[in-house]
Amino acid sequence: MRPKMYLLPTVFLLSLLTSCKNSDESSTGGDKAIAIQPVDSSTVCISGQEAGPYQRFYRPQQGFVGDPMPYYNASDKKFYLFYLYENANRHPIYSTLTSDFGTFEGYTEILSSGDVGSQDEWIGTGSFIKKGSLYYCFYTGHNSIFNPAEKVMLATSTDLMNWTKQPAMALQAAAGYDRNNFRDPHVYWDESKNAYVMLVTTRKDGKGVLARYQSTDLSNWSEIEPLVATIGTVEKYGIETDAELLECPDLFKMGNRWYLTFSRINRDEHRKTFYRIADAPDGPWKICRDAEGHHETFDGLYLYAGKTASDGTVRYLSGWCSTGQTVNNNNELPWAGNLISHQLVQGATGRLYSKIPEALNSKFNQEVPFKKLKNVGVVSESDKTYRLTAQSDGRSYAQFNRNTSSVKMTMTIDASQSSQFGFSFGACDDPNEVYSIAFDLTSSNRWSLPALFMNKEARNGGTGKTELNFTPLTVPTNRIFNVKIIIEKSVCVVYVNDHVAFTNRIYKMDQNPWTIYVDQGSITVNGLKVEKAS
Incomplete structure (x- = not known):
């Protein structure tokens, strides 16, 4: 690549610093030893400049990796x-x-x-x-x-x-x-x-x-x-x-x-x-x-x-x-x-x-507790299984607590009854802005093929969404997706069925709550697990 003769701008993402009341809290994840560990149930937005080294997605402390x-x-x-x-x-x-x-x-x-x-x-x-x-x-x-x-x-x-x-x-x-x-x-x-x-x-x-x-x-x-x-x-x-x-x-x-x-x-x-x-x-x-x-x-x-x-x-x-x-x-x-x-x-x-590289996958082997903080719309839960059904007027979602370290989130999603669902990050306070990883199994989007999208979404009276990234998605016949999400600071890599990788930069994601959502039909989420590296 041609060398770029300019300085990289420092990237900041400022978030609103308000709070909202948590509702419908339930403790989830792992055995008794895991369940008694403290979970941060607050939903106030955290915003700050990245500090410290990257361990999984390498970057030199004082500079950046090119080519x-x-x-x-x-x-x-x-x-x-x-x-x-x-x-x-x-x-x-x-x-x-x-x-x-x-x-x-x-x-x-x-x-x-x-x-x-x-x-x-x-x-x-x-x-x-x-x-x-x-x-x-x-x-x-x-x-x-x-x-x-x-x-x-x-x-x-x-x-x-x-x-x-x-x-x-x-x-x-x-x-x-x-x-x-x-x-x-x-x-x-x-x-x-x-x-x-x-x-x-x-x-x-x-x-x-x-x-x-x-x-x-x-x-x-x-x-x-x-x-x-x-x-x-x-x-x-x-x-x-x-x-x-x-x-x-x-x-x-x-x-x-x-x-x-x-x-x-x-x-x-x-x-x-x-x-x-x-x-x-x-x-x-x-x-x-x-x-x-x-x-x-x-x-x-x-x-x-x-x-x-x-x-x-x-x-x-x-x-x-x-x-x-x-x-x-x-x-x-x-x-x-x-x-x-x-x-x-x-x-x-x-x-x-x-x-995902096998060694990276195996690094994350220490289960950490998580908690569902809030439901919006039609959401049911039973023994780490979540059933989400879209409302007639839009999205249903389950909000989960913030992660304060690098983590791997693993789950299986049965989308046999849905074509539009995904995850949102930066879902703090009453989120008027989130960043979503959207599974679109239809061919009605602007690329005319099933795809993963990263969108900036303005909600609660906002002006819709802006597409920031996409990659084609292979849809299995049974429409079951085994998902691994590796998160470190502002880098998020989604792996689907060992066939698709989707890398994103999401600054508001770091240390803020997140959601699983459905926009059409129903999905069932099984085996949700959050792990950190030991």
Whole structure:
């Protein structure tokens, strides 16, 4: 991705500081030992600036994660999560390590940005690969005062932590390519060519392409035919792809299929990480299609610049969740934020599914008490089972107490009698503003397909709702949804049936009450459990 030469705004969300009377309180959750623990039953809104480190959705204490470049090192069996460090510092590359994506360690600069006036005064995204005993980091050198503004550059290391820049390697765009947009090199070994291949994000003849070069020694590169941007038109989304840059590409084999991932920065609702599928690394690349339709994304708008790494058994996708909750004046979400990683699972048709990493899931194993604070509409409860039926004039919901630490909420929702339901966060006081995670099982929304939405809702006489995020939703035949929601500070990731991941930034969510709601028909919620990490 092109380095962003601006400071991230500090994000604040002020909430009303009034209170309301609790009603219809009932103690819920767990055995007697859990039930006697104190639960905060207040509903006054809490608002404040985020403080302290993130444990599950990694972020450096004094800055932010931009464009992850994950690499698995077989020598120590750890994933090195290299990333562009955003802290008004021209994006040096830093790293943190993990063995399982449940815990992260380290905070280390491994490649500094260049001197003022140098080609790599700003550093852009790249990739890591090993040949023999030497590690190679191919990265973007960016300086907007130069023509070309961007070149592919190289640093090498013997231990992944101490790197030496190799200034003799400075690959610039060949004739016909966009000289000032030539970035995000991704290098992989191609057995069919018996050579290394490099993908580079650029344009040719006004169209977004991935330029390709090949080498046998990682030093001398020759140009080969590019991959074009129009690798499958996105019919339902209606996106014009020709001029778009395919940022942060990745190419890998999983099973007997090849996958190409890339992110599109085209400044509208489709700013996501996409994938295409092929039977060979040269393509042809197609959108994955099966009986349920076409599938091409891993998450919503809040996971960007996703790239992958595998230990040979499990593959993970890592991207970043913006610090922003809404778009800025450029119609973009602010650049950089928290590290978000999903485990990728391959289906029988080749389709890729996003699920919670097993280690992250198992970290949350200490049950905490919860309490239903209030009912609105038709809500019944029996032994951790909740039945909610929409009112004739609108929503029914059950309000639950605030969570004061990072938690995982788990439940099963039977929606065989409903098509519209979900969760709302920031449901404090008499909520005139909440943020909802909405399950829409219909095809009557503006995307004409079942989807998860994140909406800002103005209630109690407000002006309706504003869509902030969406991702397609796979609806099982029985319409039963197994849901896991991981919450840490203002980051909320929803996992559904081990098939769908939905990342969101919700500042009002942190330490405020929440609800389960239904807007149409009836739902039954079973096995509601709230757990924190031990």
